[in-house]
Amino acid sequence: MKQVNLPTDNIRIPSDLRDIEDRYYLFGMLTAFANRMQTVGDNVFEEITWKQWFALLSASILQPNPSVSQVADFVGTSHQNMKQLLLRLQATGLIRLEKDKADLRRTLVKLTPAVEAFEQKYQQSSSHFMDSLFEEITDEDLAAARLVLDQLYQNLRTIEKSISQQEGNI
Amino acid sequence: MKQVNLPTDNIRIPSDLRDIEDRYYLFGMLTAFANRMQTVGDNVFEEITWKQWFALLSASILQPNPSVSQVADFVGTSHQNMKQLLLRLQATGLIRLEKDKADLRRTLVKLTPAVEAFEQKYQQSSSHFMDSLFEEITDEDLAAARLVLDQLYQNLRTIEKSISQQEGNI
DNA sequence: TTGGATTAGGTAGCAAGTTACCTATTGTGA
DNA sequence: TCACAATAGGTAACTTGCTACCTAATCCAA
Numbered sequence: 001m002k003q004v005n006l007p008t009d010n011i012r013i014p015s016d017l018r019d020i021e022d023r024y025y026l027f028g029m030l031t032a033f034a035n036r037m038q039t040v041g042d043n044v045f046e047e048i049t050w051k052q053w054f055a056l057l058s059a060s061i062l063q064p065n066p067s068v069s070q071v072a073d074f075v076g077t078s079h080q081n082m083k084q085l086l087l088r089l090q091a092t093g094l095i096r097l098e099k100d101k102a103d104l105r106r107t108l109v110k111l112t113p114a115v116e117a118f119e120q121k122y123q124q125s126s127s128h129f130m131d132s133l134f135e136e137i138t139d140e141d142l143a144a145a146r147l148v149l150d151q152l153y154q155n156l157r158t159i160e161k162s163i164s165q166q167e168g169n170i
Numbered sequence: 171m172k173q174v175n176l177p178t179d180n181i182r183i184p185s186d187l188r189d190i191e192d193r194y195y196l197f198g199m200l201t202a203f204a205n206r207m208q209t210v211g212d213n214v215f216e217e218i219t220w221k222q223w224f225a226l227l228s229a230s231i232l233q234p235n236p237s238v239s240q241v242a243d244f245v246g247t248s249h250q251n252m253k254q255l256l257l258r259l260q261a262t263g264l265i266r267l268e269k270d271k272a273d274l275r276r277t278l279v280k281l282t283p284a285v286e287a288f289e290q291k292y293q294q295s296s297s298h299f300m301d302s303l304f305e306e307i308t309d310e311d312l313a314a315a316r317l318v319l320d321q322l323y324q325n326l327r328t329i330e331k332s333i334s335q336q337e338g339n340i
Numbered sequence: 341t342t343g344g345a346t347t348a349g350g351t352a353g354c355a356a357g358t359t360a361c362c363t364a365t366t367g368t369g370a
Numbered sequence: 371t372c373a374c375a376a377t378a379g380g381t382a383a384c385t386t387g388c389t390a391c392c393t394a395a396t397c398c399a400a
Binding site for chain 1: 192193194195196198199200201202203204205206207209210213224227228244245246247299300302303304305306307309311312313314315316317318319320321322323325326327328329330333
Binding site for chain 4: 035038039042049067068069079080083103104105106107
């Protein structure tokens with residue numbers, strides 16, 4: 001049990017909570033971060049939301065020609081949700097959804113040339129945003145945090161798989 | 171630091187995640203983790219969702235008598251959203267929403283005695299879940315990751331405030 | 341003490357997420 | 371080759387999240 005400083009400005013933390021376990025603290029921190037990240041991130045771009053930007057980034061990482069489900073898996077959401085999100089993204093003209101002629105089940109996510117202009121438009125502001133977000137965090141800190149999060153994510157995937165196997169057995 | 175370029179149709183994409191800048195990697199990891207955490211977490215409890223559990227935990231941390239907005243701020247969501255979530259939580263009987271007689275604007279979040287039985291019911295499975303999630307992560311790792319996430323969260327709050335100030339000036 | 345600022349919350353509309361269950365296509369082994 | 375499993379996605383109903391904008395209660399300073 002260690003000392004905990006809960007990250008809130010306008011909420012007084014009762015002293016009996018100093019003993020929260022680090023694991024739960026990390027947990028709450030990740031949840032609150034994800035929640036607030038959406039709010040803040042939606043202010044970075046005019047045309048698209050923060051989640052749409054992350055789907056766009058993911059699709060670009062997975063080029064060439066990822067399917068809807070591949071992007072969904074990369075982002076960590078269901079294919080149903082990703083499809084809806086990608087349809088909205090397609091409406092902005094940044095991507096194009098195309099049936100794969102080689103496998104009629106798949107829908108491919110293709111980036112359009114509009115992405116280049118989009119990227120140029122936000123190059124400065126997005127890198128400024130990243131600089132602000134990672135201010136005072138060194139490369140060493142980052143690398144250390146990355147190791148822990150990698151392990152955490154791997155463990156989560158393991159749990160996820162054991163759950164879906166259980167359900168498959170019913 | 172490597173440059174991240176959002177690709178157009180004719181730009182080659184790094185196929186390996188290790189080529190991505192650490193900051194973007196951490197970013198994507200946090201997002202994917204939060205997404206998958208909801209899916210996995212919803213399997214931990216029968217009666218309530220993962221988000222509802224986190225709201226319940228937050229309300230218990232903020233006792234005595236936090237308001238809806240205080241819980242919302244702690245969790246990192248809007249008060250409108252938190253109110254809806256707490257209404258569903260109230261329907262399960264674990265909390266009670268009450269007008270504050272001393273300040274008629276506020277709605278207080280009170281835990282009911284049912285929480286105790288709830289905690290007992292899930293004591294084993296939830297601690298087993300935590301053990302699985304943090305497997306092979308040492309206390310030192312945890313502490314290191316926590317320092318980074320604390321700084322990251324603090325930076326995010328700073329950006330959040332500068333945004334709301336900008337909007338206030340319009 | 342009154343009038344403006346602040347704070348708490350309500351309403352509405354939409355984006356993003358889930359599970360459950362369905363169809364269609366593709367892959368595979370007897 | 372043909373039945374069946376696996377894969378990709380569609381539909382529906384629901385929870386969780388947001389912003390914009392509203393009212394009501396409280397606070398505070400002239």
